[in-house]
Amino acid sequence: ICKELQKKGKLTLVGDGRCDSPGHSAKYLTYSLMDMGTSKIVTSSIIQVTEVGASQRMEKEGFIRSMDSVIEKLDVAVVATDQHPQIATLMKTDKYKVEHQFDIWHFVKSVRKKLTAKAKVRGCEGLGMWIKSITLHIWWCAVKCEGNSQKMKEMWLSMQHHIANNHSWDTAEIFHCCDRGELSNNDKEEIVWLEVDSPAHDALRSVLNDKRLLKDLAHLTQFCHTGMLEVYHALLTKHCPKRQHFGYKGMVARTQLAAMDFNDNVGRAQAVHKKKGKLRLKSVCLKQDKRRHVQPILKAKTLDHAHRMMKSLAESEGKHEGKMEREIDRDGLVRRLL
Ligand SMILES: [Zn+2]
Incomplete structure (x- = not known):
């Protein structure tokens, strides 16, 4: 994979950790980095809780080990993660000299949570109907901001005007009006707009202007998302079921198998x-x-990765290769042979 990616030049990687059990009882955390362009897994590191002392430290350690293993080999321009505070702090230092972006999916999830809480307050119920549009608006801002963080911020803040049925304004530098096309009169009548200075509108403004959130917007301008990593994590769960206990070596072997399986099959044609x-x-x-x-x-x-492995195993063992291939065909699942 590394050789293939070296040819591609500047890369955007996305990273996330997956615990072997929910909450703080996890024994292992598997941290993986994926190339966003090809959706291939570049590296995975398995951290045992005993190595770092507490489960809260596993994610940062996993990130560091994964980054360390690729940073010399690949030309990494951007790395995107969730808004993990320890990782964000680390990326502000010049350890890797790589731009840090946030996964938009995790970001949208946290905004949705904030808005839902606000909409439950008496008098702010009107905001509830807008939550879906506001979260879609974040995706749209990230796609359309052209990598410009000022534009991103202005587009984000424009929601307070649009939601009050006001589609142009002169309070911004770059983004002065909605660009979603003229609304029909019918639309304008059917949509329940929020009145400026109403409790619901004030509640929205407080979320839009949240200082930390405004800062975080600058980390969304490259439109990075870890959706395919979630798909990989689902496959990882098949190879390393959460209910079962595995030793460290077993975890490593199973994770390697999952990564090979995933890389061989991702991007299959329709x-x-x-x-x-x-x-x-x-x-x-x-x-x-x-x-x-x-x-x-x-x-x-396909099970090509398994066939390749069996072949090289047979070659190195000097055994008859035909026999091994038959075994894998019959079982279908590689892990039964290990
Ligand atoms: Zn508008």
Whole structure:
């Protein structure tokens, strides 16, 4: 993977940790870095709680070990993580000299939580209807700000005008009016706008102008998100089930297998219907909004990584390779052979 990525020049990596059990009882934390361009896992480090003393320190240690293992080999321009305070502090030092961005998904989640709490206060109920639009607005700001943190901030703050049915203003330097097209009169009547100086509008303004949040916006301008890392973590759970206990070596081996499995299969093309020749689709119900969505069906997964491993194992052991290949075909699952 490293050789492949070295050719690509400047990279954006996304990182996150996954604990083997929820809360503070975790024994291991697996920290992984993924290349955002190709969605391939670049490195994974496994931290045992006994190495760092407390589970709260595992994430930062995992981040450091993962970064240390790639920083000399790859040209890392940006690394994106959640808003973990210890990692944010570390990235302000010149240890890595890499731009630090926040994962937009984690950021949106924390804003949604703040808004939901505000909307529960008496008199601020009107804000509740706007939460979905406001969180979508954050994604939109990050996509459209062109890497400019001032523009990002102004776009973010513009929500206070839009929500009050005011679509142009002269209080900003770069971003002076909504650019989502003219609203029809029908829309304007149907939308429940928030009145300026009403409790709900004040509550929104207090969230928009939150000092820490305004500072954090500068770390969203590259539109980095760790969604594919979540997919990898789900696969990791299949290889290292959380209910089961594994020794350190077992954890390392299983994590390596998961990474190879993931890298071989990520970015698979969409499957084609054999007879009709059309791209295949499926309908799924998503947890977030409990609605049905259309998603592509991908081509079947391969076990190439396992075949490669078995082959080199057979070669190094000098055994008959055909026999080993048959074993893996029959079982399908590599981990049963380990
Ligand atoms: Zn507007």
